[in-house]
Structure formats: structure tokens, C-alpha cells
Amino acid sequence: MCGRFVLATRPERLAEHFGARLAPEVEDEVAPSWNVAPTRAVLAVTLAPDGARELGAFRWGLVPSFARDESIGNRLINARAETLADKPAFRVAFRRRRALVIADGFYEWRRAPGGARQPFYFSRRDGAPLAFAGLYELWRPDPASAWLRTCTIVTTDAGADVAPVHDRMPAVLEEADQATWLEVPADAVARLRSLLVPSPPGTLVCWPVDRRVNSPRNDGPSLLVPSPPADALPAFEERPTA
Numbered sequence: 001m002c003g004r005f006v007l008a009t010r011p012e013r014l015a016e017h018f019g020a021r022l023a024p025e026v027e028d029e030v031a032p033s034w035n036v037a038p039t040r041a042v043l044a045v046t047l048a049p050d051g052a053r054e055l056g057a058f059r060w061g062l063v064p065s066f067a068r069d070e071s072i073g074n075r076l077i078n079a080r081a082e083t084l085a086d087k088p089a090f091r092v093a094f095r096r097r098r099a100l101v102i103a104d105g106f107y108e109w110r111r112a113p114g115g116a117r118q119p120f121y122f123s124r125r126d127g128a129p130l131a132f133a134g135l136y137e138l139w140r141p142d143p144a145s146a147w148l149r150t151c152t153i154v155t156t157d158a159g160a161d162v163a164p165v166h167d168r169m170p171a172v173l174e175e176a177d178q179a180t181w182l183e184v185p186a187d188a189v190a191r192l193r194s195l196l197v198p199s200p201p202g203t204l205v206c207w208p209v210d211r212r213v214n215s216p217r218n219d220g221p222s223l224l225v226p227s228p229p230a231d232a233l234p235a236f237e238e239r240p241t242a
Helices: 011-017 070-075 088-096 175-183 189-193
Strands: 005-007 033-036 041-047 053-060 078-080 098-103 105-111 117-124 130-139 148-157 168-170 204-208
Touching: 005 098, 011 053, 041 130, 041 175, 053 098, 070 148, 088 098, 088 130, 098 148, 098 175, 130 168, 130 175, 175 189
Parallel strands: 053 148, 078 148
Antiparallel strands: 005 033, 005 105, 041 053, 041 098, 098 130, 105 117, 117 204, 130 148, 148 168
């Protein structure tokens, strides 16, 4: 799964990186955070009606169009790749509203001896932003209300970089696959599903971080400081070298 991530890079830089224009609401709604939790505002790239890429703000936790109230989004922060085309909460968005949910990195937790959960931070080895396969929806309780823009992150089986910590991971889309995810017609289900696979070994690096990240009240770059020291950890828990 993916239940917490980092989004601290300025939207202007992310828009340039992903070849997208900035939606007008971004500056007001999305603040840098090193501990993004569900229901917070996040950034995602979508295709605008004119076919251009647009980097906009969405609330994390998908609210399907048929929902009676928005609280269902609290439970739909992730969508399993294996059931996207069939699960009622996601199948319409899978056909019509796919997105790239943007992050600098993400956290996963490993169960430690004694039952404690140790958080780990994962980021790309090459330092580039992460593009998670995502879905988005537009919802409003009545015709007089403003639209609520929400999203979910697609997860898949963990690859070699994540498996020592957790059995699931976000589906990370490489640059060559991002356009396919956004643009390919939904009737090409097999082609779309082929993108939702574990990242190749060596794509990600990780290290353990302080348990302060467990509380969404804690934020700031200090959350990424390794803890405990890296020399006390197994070899797979690496820090970037640059």
C-alpha cells in the first residue's frame, strides 16, 4: 500500500519536469510537506479537455461519482492494480480519468521484533520525482455545490527494492510509460495493466527514518534523517550516494 509520502518540490519545477501546465488552484491549495497523509491536497498530472497535460490539486482519497458523501474517500486512498477494471469504486475512473500522482518519495513500514513498526523512506535512485499510476474523480453532493477533485494511488506487488519492508508498493510509471497511462483508450485493458508492475531492481533506494513520521502532525525535512544509523542496518537499506 501507500499511506504516506513526501511532496516538497515546488509545483513549477514539477510542471516543467512532466511537461504540464499549472492549474490556477495549485499555489493556494498545495503546500510543501514531508508527511503527506490521506485527505490532504496533493498534485497530479491529468489530461485537460484540450489534450494538454495539466498539473492540478486533488484531495487524496477517491470519492466515486455515486458516493452519498465524501467520507468514503478516507478508505479509498489506494486502488489495487489487480481489480481496477472491475471494482465499482474504480472502474469508471480507470476507463476515463487516469492520472500521474506526483511525489518526491514515499514511506512504508516494516514490522520489527516486539510488534513495533519501523518506517522506511523510499525515493528514486536517480533523484527524479516519482510518478505513481493514479485515478481521479469529480464529485459534488448537489448541483449547487463546487466540484470536489479527488484521487487514489494504484498499488501493485512489491519489487525487489521494497519487498524486504512491505509486500505492496505504489505502481511507479517510468517516463516512457506515462503518456500511455494517460492517453491510451481504456479498452486496451491488457496494455494498461502491463504498466502496473513492480519497479525494476535498483530503481529505488531506502533508509529507515524516525517514528515521528507515524503522526501526520509531524512534518519537515528532518523526518528524512536516517534513524537508526545506516551502519546498523541490512545491506538493502541504502542511502543515495548523490
